[in-house]
Amino acid sequence: MPRSINNTSYRGSSTVAKFCYTIIIAFVCYAVVFIVKNTLENHNAESMESYEFSNYIKKYKKTYNSSEYFRRQKIFERASKDIERLNQMENISIDVDIYGYTKYTDWTSYEFEKNMLLQNTTPISLCKKETREPKPLNQRLLENLPQVVDWRSKGIIGPIVDQKMCRGCWAITVTGATETMVAVDLQKNGTFQHLNLLSIQELIDCSKVNDGCRGGKPSTAVNYLINNKIPIVSQLEYPLKLVDEPCKLHGHPSGVLIKQYKELCNNDEEVMLRHLADVGPLIAAVNAKLWQHYSGGVIRQGCLGNEGYLNHVILIVGYNLTAPVPYYIIKNSWGVDYGDHGYVKVAIGGNVCGIADEVSYIIV
Template sequence: MKSRWATLLLLCCCCLGHGVARTWPRSHQREAAALRESLNRHRYLNSFSHDNSTAFYGLNQFSYLSPEEFKALYLGSKPAWSPRYPAAGQTPIPNVSLPLRFDWRDKHVVNQVRNQKMCGGCWAFSVVSAIESTCAIQGKPLDYLSVQQVIDCSFNNYGCSGGSPLSALSWLNETQVKLVEDSEYPFKAENGLCRYFPQSQSGVSIKDFSAYDFSGQEDEMAKALLSFGPLVVIVDAVSWQDYLGGVIQHHCSSGEANHAVLITGFDKTGNTPYWIVHNSWGNSWGIEGYAHVKMGDNVCGIADSVSAVFV
């Protein structure tokens, strides 16, 4: 077994929505019960596997959490409260031809998967990761920018208790805040006081962003990915607690958004086309920190709320 949880876990997380801090007592009996529940859940989830490409589920770093604990820590209790933007404000998507496979990682413009730990800051990780990649696509160094700065300073979000990627992007766009390097303002997995920097401080500010609803239009979404860079998306990730690999096709819904991630590519070369999804739960989760989600059916609501960043 991996290291034991502390007797009291102070849970101050939700990824999307206004979360409430909770305390979960830990014990050997509680962990054992959660593990038994996990094993039963894995059998059910794996019963839907019909071929080698279908997602498979099993023991991972979240197996000692009950579903309630997992949701409170990583997913929150409410759907995304992100604003909706009119089509008139969207950047038009070029009509590019789509290859069978594309991944921005092949261009060396995507940073390694980071770990949000017990901070519900997925909304900030997804936005900052998109900005890092967009800068690198334009020929700038691929640096790690400060997620903690967004967690502490984005006044229209709730730090480690949750937030919306669109609200964070709106804040960055309106204030023209410069994101500093992670080494200058390191991640500490808890809320802190906002640190302010002089105008002369080097950093990255965004020029604009666009928000889209691509449900029923995932080829257009793929064109946006090719044209603009990795995309921030909001998904239903309840079943991701147990994910080990393969293509996610079941066990999640549209309209139940609770987790923000980054799409870096897609693959249509096999029988089941899928999106390549960069998560923020460390590289020991899933496929070295990534998930594969089926394209074309809005699986997990992956096409409902999509954002592109411009720097």
């Protein structure tokens, strides 16, 4: 009997051992599969990011040395996550991304702000900042407006300019607004033939109260021209260089004299829309910090909630009230390979990106 009991114990122990062995093998196999699977997923993700970066540098014709390549790739990968977050922030209900890869995606946010945006934190205009809550648009007033206004359709908006590494958005916008208002007057009296492009470089070089390619303000630039009776000459006469150079105006140059410069501070947006419909384009300061990754569509939220920090000057050339999200048509100065062929759409209502805080227009 003892031997029989021992055999039974042995067989029981053997069964338990086999069971434990099976469990261990299964666990090890699962762990191996898990590790391999995650390794492959990480490898695939890295391969996808490398593939996207490779396509990106081809599209935008980027060139780096070997060490710079990997640094820019890391910046690009971080930016990809920022872009995903920005699109989520916009709460897009349709299958359209507002943010995506741009020619600035391989830049850090610091590089973008330093090279593309105005650095001075004082107001861009003479407006005094007011703290105010966004209010809904007056629908009755909107119904009495043309539903779509686009001054480009009249052939009086100049081509998109690429400011490159010159922070001359203020000069680009002032000349753009001025040449358009000259064309508006010529169209009214039936003598308009073609748009006469004016010299951006003149303002960069000769506006002594501004700082050239290091930045400036439309208000001080235009008031300097008015007070000193200085005309803006044609671009043919004073070509664009996008670098700071000594002023080349001499004697009594012939050009366009600006008569008045009017500012609309802390606006109701219905006032802006009425001006755009009845008079012409508007100069506006905006917070463009997150425009680094703008690729198209209507911006509704993308200003970090800090509309009061205005760092870029643009020209509003129209609006569209019939779109699912009504928007302003903004002429930017970062080239035709940026945004919507050089343009940006910003939602009407809510003072998005501070667009209604510092607005102005020119009378010629």
